[in-house]
Amino acid sequence: MKTRKWIVLFMLTLFGFSTTTLTGQQVILPEFGIKGGLNLSDLSIDGDTDMRAGFHAGLFLRLPWTERFAVQPEVLYSTKGTDVTYDAEFLGITLAEGETSYNLHYIDVPVMMVYSLVEGLNIHFGPYIGFLLSADFETQTEILNFIEIETQDDIDTGHFNSIDGGLAAGIGMDIGNLKLGLRYNLGLTQVADDEMALDPLLGDARNRVFQVYVGLRF
Secondary structure, eight states, rough: OOHHHHHHHHHHHHHOOOOEEETTTTTEEEEEEEEEEEEEEOOOOSEEEEEEEEEEEEEEEEEEEESEEEEEEEEEEEEEEEEEEEEETTTTEEEEEEEEEEEEEEEEEEEEEEEEEETTTEEEEEEEEEEEEEEEEEEEEEEEETTEEEEEEOOOOBBBEEEEEEEEEEEEEEEETTEEEEEEEEOOSBBTTTTTTTTHTTTTTTTTEEEEEEEOOO
């Protein structure tokens, strides 16, 4: 039901804003291009977490609605996740300390409503839907200060919800054909599946991603 809800929302959004617009007698042409940049992500879980550096890259299509307002659907490959640090002690003795990184790989499809404040400067906001491709984790642990464990392995995607839906907002700048911007993505969908083993570890954690991007209009 969650998957159907997000797909229906996106279909309605795209259907409502997928036409080239006329302002008076002037045709405002769509813009097509590529974009990519840095992801700083984490998960909203209890405990000591750090943002994980990743990236996103893909395509965008800006569809003007008026001279100031446009709709911009995108298709992006995006890495998300978090770094969890831990330090377990007993009677002053360090039993285990280390870090585990959860790495989640998605295809994100945001649909941004873009409003131009002045020429070359805009704000954008809207929903996004993400489709989980794969997941893995990396662990570096030291036990009793002398036993080191380092491992990396894939995680069955069945432990996670296949759909990540949420909201995004940011600010962008257009300099000729170059596009620069900042964006924040707030996940509204629980990452871990309720019925799987990872649920007690991740709880109702949701994705949170801060993005810095560069784009090029063709």
